[in-house]
Amino acid sequence: MKTVSAPYQFKGGIHPDYHKELAWKSAIERMPNPSELTVPMSQHLGAPAKVCVSPGDAVKKGSLIGEQNGFISASVHAPVSGTVKAVVQSCSATGRSCQAVVIESMDDGETEYFEPIVEWLHTHKERLRNRIGEAGIAGMGGAGFPTRVKLSPPHDKPIDTVILNGAECEPYLTSDYRVMLEHADKICIGAEIIQHILGAKTVRIAIEDNKPDAVRAMEKACAQERQGIEIDILPTGYPQGSEKQQIYNITGREVPRGGLPMDVGCVVENVGTSLAIYEAVVHGQPLIERVITVTGEAVERPANLLVPFGTSYRKLVEHCGGVRESVAKVISGGPMMGFAVGSLEIPTGKTTSGLVLLPSGCIQQFSSQACIGCGRCVDACPMGLVPSELSQFIEADDIEGAERIALMDCIECGSCAFVCPAHRPLVQHMRRGKTGVMARRAAADAQTRK
Amino acid sequence: MKPENTSERFIVSSSPHIHEGSSVERIMLDVLIALTPALAAACYFFGFDALRLTAVCTATSIATEWLCRVMMRRNRSIGDLSAAVTGVLLALNLPPSLPTWMAVLGSIFAIGICKQIFGGLGYNVFNPALAARAFLLISFTGMMTSWSDSDWSATLTLNEGVIDIATGATPLGAIKDAVKAGREIPGFTLAGVARLFIGDTNGCLGETSVFALLIGAAYLLYRRVITWHIPAAYTATVVIFATVLYCVNPQTSVMPHIHLLSGGLVLGAFFMATDMVTSPVTKRGMLIFGVGCGVVTMVIRTVKTGAYPEGVSFAILFMNALTPLINRGCRNRVFGAKS
Ligand code: SF4
Ligand code: SF4
Numbered sequence: 001m002k003t004v005s006a007p008y009q010f011k012g013g014i015h016p017d018y019h020k021e022l023a024w025k026s027a028i029e030r031m032p033n034p035s036e037l038t039v040p041m042s043q044h045l046g047a048p049a050k051v052c053v054s055p056g057d058a059v060k061k062g063s064l065i066g067e068q069n070g071f072i073s074a075s076v077h078a079p080v081s082g083t084v085k086a087v088v089q090s091c092s093a094t095g096r097s098c099q100a101v102v103i104e105s106m107d108d109g110e111t112e113y114f115e116p117i118v119e120w121l122h123t124h125k126e127r128l129r130n131r132i133g134e135a136g137i138a139g140m141g142g143a144g145f146p147t148r149v150k151l152s153p154p155h156d157k158p159i160d161t162v163i164l165n166g167a168e169c170e171p172y173l174t175s176d177y178r179v180m181l182e183h184a185d186k187i188c189i190g191a192e193i194i195q196h197i198l199g200a201k202t203v204r205i206a207i208e209d210n211k212p213d214a215v216r217a218m219e220k221a222c223a224q225e226r227q228g229i230e231i232d233i234l235p236t237g238y239p240q241g242s243e244k245q246q247i248y249n250i251t252g253r254e255v256p257r258g259g260l261p262m263d264v265g266c267v268v269e270n271v272g273t274s275l276a277i278y279e280a281v282v283h284g285q286p287l288i289e290r291v292i293t294v295t296g297e298a299v300e301r302p303a304n305l306l307v308p309f310g311t312s313y314r315k316l317v318e319h320c321g322g323v324r325e326s327v328a329k330v331i332s333g334g335p336m337m338g339f340a341v342g343s344l345e346i347p348t349g350k351t352t353s354g355l356v357l358l359p360s361g362c363i364q365q366f367s368s369q370a371c372i373g374c375g376r377c378v379d380a381c382p383m384g385l386v387p388s389e390l391s392q393f394i395e396a397d398d399i400e401g402a403e404r405i406a407l408m409d410c411i412e413c414g415s416c417a418f419v420c421p422a423h424r425p426l427v428q429h430m431r432r433g434k435t436g437v438m439a440r441r442a443a444a445d446a447q448t449r450k
Numbered sequence: 451m452k453p454e455n456t457s458e459r460f461i462v463s464s465s466p467h468i469h470e471g472s473s474v475e476r477i478m479l480d481v482l483i484a485l486t487p488a489l490a491a492a493c494y495f496f497g498f499d500a501l502r503l504t505a506v507c508t509a510t511s512i513a514t515e516w517l518c519r520v521m522m523r524r525n526r527s528i529g530d531l532s533a534a535v536t537g538v539l540l541a542l543n544l545p546p547s548l549p550t551w552m553a554v555l556g557s558i559f560a561i562g563i564c565k566q567i568f569g570g571l572g573y574n575v576f577n578p579a580l581a582a583r584a585f586l587l588i589s590f591t592g593m594m595t596s597w598s599d600s601d602w603s604a605t606l607t608l609n610e611g612v613i614d615i616a617t618g619a620t621p622l623g624a625i626k627d628a629v630k631a632g633r634e635i636p637g638f639t640l641a642g643v644a645r646l647f648i649g650d651t652n653g654c655l656g657e658t659s660v661f662a663l664l665i666g667a668a669y670l671l672y673r674r675v676i677t678w679h680i681p682a683a684y685t686a687t688v689v690i691f692a693t694v695l696y697c698v699n700p701q702t703s704v705m706p707h708i709h710l711l712s713g714g715l716v717l718g719a720f721f722m723a724t725d726m727v728t729s730p731v732t733k734r735g736m737l738i739f740g741v742g743c744g745v746v747t748m749v750i751r752t753v754k755t756g757a758y759p760e761g762v763s764f765a766i767l768f769m770n771a772l773t774p775l776i777n778r779g780c781r782n783r784v785f786g787a788k789s
Contacts, residue, residue, distance in 0.1 A: 010785070011782075014470070016468060016470070017468075171468065244785065244786065245785075248785075254785060254786045255786050256786045256787075256788070257784060257785075257786040257787050259786065327460060328460065328461055329460050329461045329463075329467060330460045331467050335465070335466060335467040335468045336465060336466045336467075336468070337465050337466070338465060338467065339465070340460065340461060340462045340463055340464075340465070340467060341460065341462065342459060342460055342462045343459075343460070356467075358467070362468075363461070363467060363468070364468075364469050364471070365461070366469070366473075369474055369530070369571075369572070370569070370570065370571060370572030370573060371572050372474055372477075372571060372572050372726045372727050373572065373726045373727045373728070373729070373731055374477070374726040374731075375726070375730070375731035375732065375733075375736075376472075378731045378732050378782065379733070381782075382785065383784060383785045384782040384783050384784045384785045384787075385782070385784060386731060386732070386777075386781050386782070388731055389731075389777065389781075405781065406784045406787075409784050409785065409786070412465070414465050414466030417466050417469070418466050418468065418469055418470055419470055419472065420469075420472075421472040421473050421474050421476070421477055422474055422572070423469065423473070425464055427464055427465055427466065428464035431464070
């Protein structure tokens with residue numbers, strides 16, 4: 001085990017105010033089970049799970065309630081024991097409408113977990129992969145890509161490096177930080193399980209230098225005879241947690257345009273995902289809860305809560321003492337890439353890393369102006385794009401023009417919009433353009449198939 | 451407070467949900483702040499005329515901006531301060547003795563023709579203040595090239611012959627005259643160079659005091675309103691060009707530092723060429739832009755048959771026209787692209 005400074009640094013990026021001090025010091029607390037949970041079937045990227053319970057069924061904590069539906073999908077389990085009250089149409093944390101199972105919870109302590117795999121090092125890789133799949137694990141950093149798929153690269157893409165993403169570069173959020181501080185040992189074992197499955201030579205744990213105690217905790221946990229684990233300290237900045245940028249910082253390899261991390265021999269997993277893998281393998285616990293940071297200047301008592309999925313945002317806020325001033329914006333996730341939600345009646349899910357409540361004093365409402373060509377967005381873009389030009393193309397409905405100048409390489413990190421003095425809705429434009437490109441590609445696909 | 455208070459409607463908008471707090475107004479305010487030393491120097495050296503022209507240009511620019519927006523039924527934009535910046539910059543690019551009505555005309559041209567017809571701030575191709583200056587220079591060449599009579603030529607030296615400098619010439623004008631007439635190029639004493647630096651010479655209101663301009667430039671760099679790329683590329687090109695010329699032919703050229711300190715180079719390089727709207731967005735583009743400005747400036751300044759002793763404004767305008775092209779040719783390498 002050694003600790004090094006990440007040897008490379010991507011171009012671009014920004015330095016927002018972090019506001020992490022709000023929730024930084026609050027140890028993870030377990031949120032009491034709410035009396036009723038609405039568990040969405042879509043908490044991951046890909047097809048929603050298929051409901052496999054009916055109203056009236058009794059479920060235990062960990063019982064399967066939604067089956068994985070296709071290759072890119074993830075199963076869903078009951079976060080509490082109780083009775084299925086209804087199957088309803090609800091909305092997921094990402095605002096997508098999907099089916100959800102309403103469970104009336106009963107605190108009887110009954111569980112239905114998988115059989116623990118304690119000797120994982122001597123277990124067949126396929127079995128471990130299956131476990132991760134059946135436990136419903138999806139990337140917990142935000143995108144929610146099913147982890148089983150990520151851990152099954154084709155044979156011609158050997159993986160030599162596993163990167164554990166503990167950068168947590170989003171302002172306000174502290175859930176990964178607390179998880180590293182309090183569960184470093186488990187994260188390390190989770191990382192070794194991933195390493196074992198992929199046959200990777202090294203594990204690199206990426207942490208920003210504004211979290212020295214997380215670095216120390218991980219160092220301590222990894223100190224004992226762990227092979228090939230290295231901690232890479234990243235300079236604080238946004239988007240250090242972005243997959244491509246992180247791979248570059250640590251290995252100097254650039255994921256080719258349109259490619260995936262496995263194209264350069266890397267797999268990046270969030271530290272929270274690593275913890276979930278540990279729980280699923282060593283304790284047989286499916287993914288039914290996660291740590292969520294409830295924070296923001298408008299929250300009475302910012303906290304890091306261990307929350308069963310399906311708990312509504314309102315319950316989280318209530319648990320944190322309510323709000324102290326009127327809330328202007330509620331963000332699911334971090335303020336750079338999270339979604340603003342219109343109501344608190346939204347259930348938490350696997351990708352809910354935080355809930356940020358901002359009073360009107362902390363958000364700026366701007367009207368957008370014409371681009372003044374300052375070039376700040378160009379300097380800020382970590383993907384080397386020219387956001388000003390892209391946005392002008394898209395505004396003029398020249399989607400092809402935008403595509404020609406690499407629209408599809410945009411990672412929607414928001415760095416450009418963060419710095420734009422003309423307050424242009426650059427990310428909104430990028431999304432609109434990308435949707436346009438996708439629609440056109442789909443139409444072209446349909447044409448060729450005919 | 452009770453959580454019920456959270457049942458209001460929240461703002462739903464696209465990410466990112468935070469912003470660094472910069473704004474166009476703040477940038478323009480910074481430019482105005484950065485121009486105050488030059489304005490003060492102008493008042494010191496040129497007295498009332500400096501105030502007169504600055505007030506007239508600024509007021510006319512703002513009024514024109516307001517009127518155009520009203521007539522075009524567009525949202526008001528004088529609040530973004532860009533019209534004020536254009537006004538001050540235009541004034542600083544005028545000779546002190548220019549009649550007031552010409553300044554008014556120039557300001558109307560700058561805002562009305564060069565900016566608002568194109569659609570307002572952000573859409574203009576040319577720097578409005580420079581375009582207006584060029585317009586005035588072509589329309590009223592006499593008034594635009596008659597300078598007040600500073601006694602700066604007393605600091606010149608000649609090896610032989612008599613100093614024959616028309617009263618009311620700028621240093622660059624005097625040099626050009628000498629070159630054209632095939633006379634010996636005058637040398638500058640240390641005192642002469644010092645006067646060029648502090649601005650005690652003939653020239654446009656805001657261009658003479660390099661010292662004052664550099665204070666403002668330092669502020670702009672510190673505030674990150676401008677970056678070093680354009681000014682550095684521009685001035686370095688001028689210096690290299692002048693050095694080569696001087697080495698090749700010392701009889702008909704002046705030393706590089708004279709080129710650097712005289713005329714509108716410093717004003718142009720730090721305040722005009724760096725205009726965001728009309729200069730490239732990428733760093734590589736900015737460097738090319740700066741080099742281009744430098745080359746064109748020196749060609750105009752040193753070509754014997756050229757009509758104008760000074761080329762800064764035409765050089766920048768020329769490069770303004772090339773900016774869209776430079777932007778297209780100088781995009782950054784996309785992350786992950788095969789180099
Ligand atoms: S959102 Fe897209 S265009 Fe803007 S900085 Fe990020 S990657 Fe670049
Ligand atoms: S930051 Fe905004 S104003 Fe500046 S170039 Fe980019 S889009 Fe234009």
